[in-house]
Amino acid sequence: MAATHNTSAVDGYSVRTGMGSEHFAGVINSLRTGGVLCDVILKGQEESSAAIPCHRFILSAHSTFFRTMFTIGLRECHEEVVPLPEVSAPILQSIIDYIYATDISIDEDNALSLLAAAHFLDIAPLVSTCWDFLERTLDDKNCLERYCFPLCEIYKPDLMKQAKAMVLRHFMEASSNPDFLELSTDKLVELISADDLCVEHEEDVLSIVVRWFNHDLEERRPQMYAILQCIRQPFLNRAFQQNYFLPLLETVKNRPAGEGAGSSTSQLNPGTERTEEVAACLNHPRKLFGTTTVICLIGGKGDNLNDTNCVEYFDPLKKSWNSWKSAVFVNVADNGVVNVDDKYVFLSGGYMNNEFWLHANVRYDPYADQFEPMGRMQTPRACHGAAYLNGYIYAIGGYVDTHGYQASMERYDYRLHYPPFHSEWQFVASLPTALANFATVVSNGRIYVFGGRTFSDTATDTALSYDPKNDAWRELGKMPTARYSCSACVGPSGLIYVIGGFFCGGPNQGQSLSCVEAYDTKTDQWLTKSGMIKKRQSTGAACVGNKIYVLGGYDKGDLNSVEYYDEASDTWTVSDTQLPTARSGFACVTFRMKNLNSLEAGKKPNGTA
CATH class of the missing domain: 3.30.710.10 (Potassium Channel Kv1.1; Chain A)
Structure with missing residues (x-):
């Protein structure tokens, strides 16, 4: 077959x-x-x-x-x-x-x-x-179902591990899935005990656990005490802890283990004492405790087209800007950037003052505010695509001073960068044609490339996808609008949005674009969406929550404006918050940052047990 x-x-x-x-x-x-x-x-x-x-x-x-x-x-x-x-x-x-x-x-x-x-x-x-x-x-919408699928644990432990990691990362969304209420006790305990559980407040965990109890209270009553001990009590709001959590814990502590509609040998024993290791874990904050997703802007061209090493990040919820110390050790523009598991930002290539194309691959740790040079790319490139997928960092196409437009693609195995291992960039399948200034995005286990600039200095309507399992590129349905210097991101529904850019032919000769088109990976179809309020090329685009944000860019000058898109209403709105510095040609990536103030906040759980 x-x-x-x-x-x-x-x-x-x-x-x-x-x-x-x-x-x-x-x-x-x-x-x-x-x-x-x-x-x-x-x-x-x-x-x-x-x-x-x-x-x-x-x-x-x-x-x-x-x-x-x-x-x-x-x-x-x-x-x-x-x-x-x-x-x-x-x-x-x-x-x-x-x-x-x-x-x-x-x-x-x-x-x-x-x-x-x-x-x-x-x-x-x-x-x-x-x-x-x-x-x-596998994605954030089906990860819970696959994490709970019994055959995964037996035949595909790696898939179950990936699904679990995704559930932990999107725990609040996963817990709103009706299937969450049917979780087994073992699965629930495994999730709420994890250091990597991503929540704003420990009260959120308790609220979800209480809701799980209430779904089948009589059956689950004998397990309540043991499960509640997985809550990290020191990080509950103090008033909430005294007035709600401790009384609840005391109430369920002395219930007979046999009380409830049935029991099994697999149930947790309510009288089980916590080991020293578990107790120590419960006294530490979760790794992603109190985090928020920010949009990072790295390098680019500022005033008077000068390249910059400026690194700034935008918090869409607070509508605030902050700066890291210079993560880029040189002024750089049109470089690539990827987020590696919300631990590091990797920068690749780019150019300085339109003169030097870089082989550089730099790892930056935002929390330590330190950068470390990693293995150099085999080909110096700028205006290229960058992607992170399945442990590999990819550098795709781009422009090289001595060789012009590139079709080559190379990748770096991030998993082998620690001693005694050593990783080098390896060439993999090239693009079907040489391209630069295209949009790159990762979705559903594939790398997607949209638009781009060809050696004849024309815009293309190319749409391509790369399957790492087959190491092969495949042509997709062509974009309705040819363009280069466009941006792309995955929207809240999973559609890939291609935004703005530059068109150099026909009635729009030499114009920046405001048009927005969305690609459906399931149907290979393009959808026309409402255009941005401002024309932009070389802009940053990112999805945070249920909004798509575009930041800065260029249209007859560098821009400092920000606007955001609501997918449900297909409308754009200009934000009242602007970039600190007008800029274009920068690298843009989302990153989950720790919010040190969030530990002080508290919430009450929904419902009672």
Whole structure:
């Protein structure tokens, strides 16, 4: 069986399998649909499940489960109707269609059910394809479901680990998912005990735990005391701690362990004493305790087109600006930047005063306010794309003083930068064509490139995606508007927004653009959105919360204005907060910063236990 990716499918994933020639597969399938020579009828778990006529031989050829069932003398060898109570009727129908060489669509709604059924029926190619889909499409909206999927823990611990990390990072959003209330005790404790749990206040954790209790209070009552001990009591607001938490803890402490509607040996023992290690952990703040996402602007061109080493960050919630000390050890513009796990900012390439293209790859630690040179790129480049994906830092295309526009791409294995390991930049698949000044974004396990400037100094409508598993680029539906020096970011809904830029042909000859277009990765379709209020090129774009922000840029001069976009209403608004310094051509990245003042705040939980 061979699996192929159908890019036109709305569901985003399509698989085709064949048995020899397409003609032979078509004949076999026509025999099945016509009920010709069929010797068994399968039925799914529902009582009203439709009968599915099949051939034992074909089923056995594709499934070890069926081959065993039909060859070792079980009663199913001779029965006309074979029920499969473990598989739902729609999923069974999809799998039979798959076996008989027609398309099967895998999407968010059926992926886990298809995988569970494929595992049960032991259909290896379909199992592999489903796992591939789950790995490629993991995001903050489905991470909770995949973290709780039992087969992940058994067969794909790395995927479960990634899903858990994403749940911890997006804990407040994940906890609002109705499925969160069905979490097992073990899973809940694992999450709320984690140092990496991302919350503004410890009161938020308690509020969520209380809501989980109340969802099935009688069943969960015996576990309350043990779970409440996972709350980091020292970081609760003092008044709240005295008036609510401690009385609640005392109330549930003396409840009989058997009280409630049922118990199991897997339940936590309410009388279990905390170990010294656990107790010590509970006296330390969480790593991401009290954080806020900021938008960082690094380098670029300031007044009079002079390059700068200025590093400033914008807090959209507070509408405030702050500066780091110079993270860039030289004045630089048109450099690349990536955020590595909210621990470091990596800077790559760029140029100084339009003269020197840099090989540099610099790691900056915002908390220590220190930078450290890392392995140099093999090719000095500016106006290039930069991306961080699966532990690798990528440098894509760009412009090189002595060689012009570049198609080459190289990557740096961040995981090997610690001694005794050593990492160097390695070339991987090049762009289909040499480009510079394009927009780069990472989404759903792929790198996307939009627009760009070609060697003939023209704007392109190119849209490309890079799959690191295949080390290959693929052309996507072309952008409605050709442009370069545009920006891009992933919006709240998952659409990729391509914003502003410069157009050098047709009626808009030599003009900055205000137009905004959104790309749907699932349908390979472009959507026209409301344009910005101000025309901009070489601007910064970032999504924080449910807003998209654009900052600075250039239009007949460097800009210091900020405007933001509301996806729900498709409207732009000019912010009353401006950049401290008008600038363009800077690197822009979001970064989760610690908020030292947040530990003083407190919130009451919603509901009571």
